[in-house]
Amino acid sequence: MDTFVCGKCGYVAFGSPPDVCPVCGAKKEAFEMDNTAIKRPVDSKNLNELEKKHIPQIKITKTCDLVGSGYVDANIKIGEILHPMETKHYIMYMDIYLDRAFIGRYHLTPEKLNPVLGIHLKVNSGKLLVLENCNLHGHWVSEVEI
Ligand SMILES: [Fe+2]
Missing domain, CATH: 2.60.40.730 (SOR catalytic domain)
Known part of the structure; x- marks a missing residue:
């Protein structure tokens, strides 16, 4: 699932950017797709x-x-x-x-x-x-x- 990050407040949307950021009110244009925005463990068992x-x-x-x-x-x-x-x-x-x-x-x-x-x-x-x-x-x- 793609992730989109609000350039104003860092809010992350899953799937598609919202029309308006639910945290800071920024418009859709403030969002950028960034599928590396969330850090993942290298090995979740270790x-x-x-x-x-x-x-x-x-x-x-x-x-x-x-x-x-x-x-x-x-x-x-x-x-x-x-x-x-x-x-x-x-x-x-x-x-x-x-x-x-x-x-x-x-x-x-x-x-x-x-x-x-x-x-x-x-x-x-x-x-x-x-x-x-x-x-x-x-x-x-x-x-x-x-
Ligand atoms: Fe830290």
């Missing part, structure tokens, strides 16, 4: 340290009852080895997709936050994809079945 620090870890929890039953929580942590959150090197944002459709962005700042996120979904099926952007090492993704 990750190197850079990969261990960047590939999102996603844990689905089906027991949350904050908003009634039948919904799903997802806990996300960047890196099997927790990624640094220092001024010079940190996770800038996490974008969340359901079945490759964008549903939200979480912006992070360095120093006071760990690169983790808890979200509560209004659905209980589909594929949850998390795309993170490291200021030095770019975009990395994980996708899991809910």
Whole structure:
């Protein structure tokens, strides 16, 4: 599946560019196809340290009852080895997709936050994809079945 990157905010669209960027409002013309925009592990069964620090870890929890039953929580942590959150090197944002459709962005700042996120979904099926952007090492993704 082709990936298109917004030249203004870094948002990545799967399949085709949107008419308007859902994150920053840029027009379709601001998008460029870039199928190398997302970093992939060289060998997914034998990750190197850079990969261990960047590939999102996603844990689905089906027991949350904050908003009634039948919904799903997802806990996300960047890196099997927790990624640094220092001024010079940190996770800038996490974008969340359901079945490759964008549903939200979480912006992070360095120093006071760990690169983790808890979200509560209004659905209980589909594929949850998390795309993170490291200021030095770019975009990395994980996708899991809910
Ligand atoms: Fe990094």
